[in-house]
Amino acid sequence: MVDTLSSWGRYPAFPQTPHFTHWRGDLSDDLSDLASSYGSTLPYGQGRSYGDSCFAKTDHVLQTAYLNRFISFNRETGVIVAESGVTLEQVLSLVIPCGWFLPVTPGTKFVSLGGAIANDVHGKNHHVRGTFGRHVLSFNIVRSDGQKITCSLQENSELFSATIGGLGLTGVIESVELQLIPISSSKIDSSTIRFGSLNEFFSLSDEFDSKNEYSVAWVDCHVKGSSTGRGVYMTGNHSDSGDLTVNVKRKMSVPFTFPFSAINKMSLPLLNSGYYHLHKAKPQQAVINYEPFFYPLDRIEHWNRAYGRAGFQQYQCVIPENNAESAMHELLAAIASTGSGSFLAVMKRCGDIVSPGMISFPMPGLSLALDFPQSSSLNSTLFPRFDTIVREAGGRLYPAKDAHMSGEDFRTFYPDWKKVEKLRDPALCSRFWQRVIS
Ligand SMILES: Cc1cc2nc3c(=O)[nH]c(=O)nc-3n(C[C@H](O)[C@H](O)[C@H](O)COP(=O)(O)OP(=O)(O)OC[C@H]3O[C@@H](n4cnc5c(N)ncnc54)[C@H](O)[C@@H]3O)c2cc1C
Incomplete structure (x- = not known):
């Protein structure tokens, strides 16, 4: 029996049956076979999306994990070409020793x-490099009618833009040509400083974001009053000294799914306060490996199991600059007042570099990402309250993290959804798309 797949949040529970594709040359046949057997499917990468955007409407996904070969790597120009199932971890292992790094990386490799x-x-350097799609030179995409189409800003540019941030709906990406950035060391010069309020965060971000390649903040969601929004602000830059080594650390693992969530009303205040006080009020500088800087959670394999059988939901929104401070206050006050709290609360100022993607998430402003153990009150009470704040502030939600957004909200947040729908491959549809479009 084949193990079924889920998303990272393990909510909602729609077990996905994987159908593996192994060779670029077979992709077109594999796609049309699936389409004729089940009506439609969806490409599935590593299932690191949180909600239902990586679930096929039919619950039969086309798994790309074995499309994991490099095709070429130009060590002079830093351009790699690789199959679409290659992971960021694989890319880093190949390119770091040659003095190259990913131009943009999310919080997991x-x-x-x-x-x-x-x-x-997007990653911690959105304010200087924009989204991942900006660094994609071209890709080949396979459609269910058997066409293989090369797309770039110059060639088939409409399909290029619809596919970047296009939620896997416009075809199966077969291979990718990506421009890397040069580094002279795999170490990161990092700096952390505590801030006592949201207001202090904005001052730090105004002063230091533009001077650093990477910046991000962690927020303590449990405090109320004048300390609302206190947290830890972190910056980083690729170091000039040190060698070019790939970090291979032994991993810890959560061996089984907890019967209930270990992240709960009792543990959360302690975790939050402990993390806040672990950091000093004065700036702390350190030269650290890239792994703990970019991927602190990757060291604990299956950490999502700690949220218990019911899983968890992430709520990620971005609020435009002019309303960011007031809306963020409202959101954090709403969380603190319910006592529900989140441990992984990450705040990031997004910049104004425009993505080629038609329905990409980031916009200039402040992004907030929060993790909550699943409970029915999230969708009935807390998230609707957040949604009102986000809607009124002119913000939007991130489909990659979503399991609750209403169709009306999605269509308002992303008016170009219609262009993506026009270019959608009829053999591809997700549970997310079905939820927000139909
Ligand atoms: C710990 C953690 C931290 C994260 N941090 C960030 C962050 O900082 N910034 C951020 O933006 N995201 C972040 N994410 C979310 C994650 O980066 C995205 O959800 C990412 O798209 C997951 O990639 P995947 O390979 O797992 O794809 P999946 O989750 O399997 O699929 C995601 C989408 O890609 C489509 N897809 C997959 N392969 C193909 C293909 N070959 N052709 C066409 N479509 C395809 C799928 O259909 C689906 O729509 C984080 C996730 C985790 C678990």
Whole structure:
């Protein structure tokens, strides 16, 4: 029996049956076979999306994990060509020793190139480099009618833009040509500083974001009043000194799914306060490996199991600059007042570099990502409250993290959904798309 697949949040529970594709040359046949057997399917990378955007409407997905070969790597120009199932971890292992790095990386390296394009992922350097899609020179995409189409900003540009952030709906990306960035060391010069309020965060971000390649903040969601929004602000830059080594650390693992969530009303205040006080009020500088800087959670395999059998939901929104501070206050106050809290609360100022993607998530402003153990009150009470704040502030939600957004909200947040729908491959549809479009 084949093991079924889920998304990272393990909510909602729609077990996905994987159908593996192994060779670029077979992709077209594999896609049309699936379409004729089940009606439609969806490409599935590493399942690091949280909600239902990586679930096929039919619950039969086309798994790309074995499309994991490099095709070429130009060590002079830093351009790689690879199959779409290659993960960011594989890319880093190949390119770091040669003095190259990913131009943009999300908070986990266990993401496929195809998945990184389909959600047009962003990282801690959005303010200087924009989204992942900006660094994609071209890709080949296979459609269910047997066509293989090369897309770039110059060639088939409409399909290129619809596919970047296009949620896997416009065809199966077969291979990707990506421009890397040069580095002279795999170490990161990092700096952390505590801030006592949201207001202090904005001052730090105004002063330091533009001077650093990477910046991000962690927020303590449990405090109320004048300390609302206190947290830890972190910056980083690729170091000039040190060698070019790939970090291979032994991993810890959560061996089984907890019967209930270990992240709960009792543990959360302690975790939050402990993490806040672990950091000093004065700036702390350190030269650290890239792994703990970019991927602190990757060290614990299956950490999502700690949220218990019911799984968890992430709520990620971005609020435009002019309303960011007030809306963020409202969101954090709403969380603190319910006591529900989140441990992984990450705030990031997004910049104004425009993505080629038609329905990419980031916009200039402030993004907030929060993880909550699943409970029915999220969708009935807390998230609707958040949604009102986000809607009124002119913000939007991130489909890659979503399991609750209403169709009306999605269509308002992403008016270009119609262009993507026009270019959607009729053999591809997700549970997310079915939820927000029909
Ligand atoms: C710990 C953690 C931290 C994260 N941090 C960030 C972050 O900082 N920034 C951010 O933007 N995201 C972040 N994410 C989300 C993650 O980066 C995205 O969800 C990413 O798209 C997952 O890639 P995947 O390979 O797992 O794709 P999946 O989750 O399997 O699929 C995602 C989408 O890609 C499509 N897809 C996959 N392969 C192909 C293909 N070959 N052709 C066409 N479409 C394809 C799927 O149909 C689906 O729509 C994080 C996730 C985790 C678990």
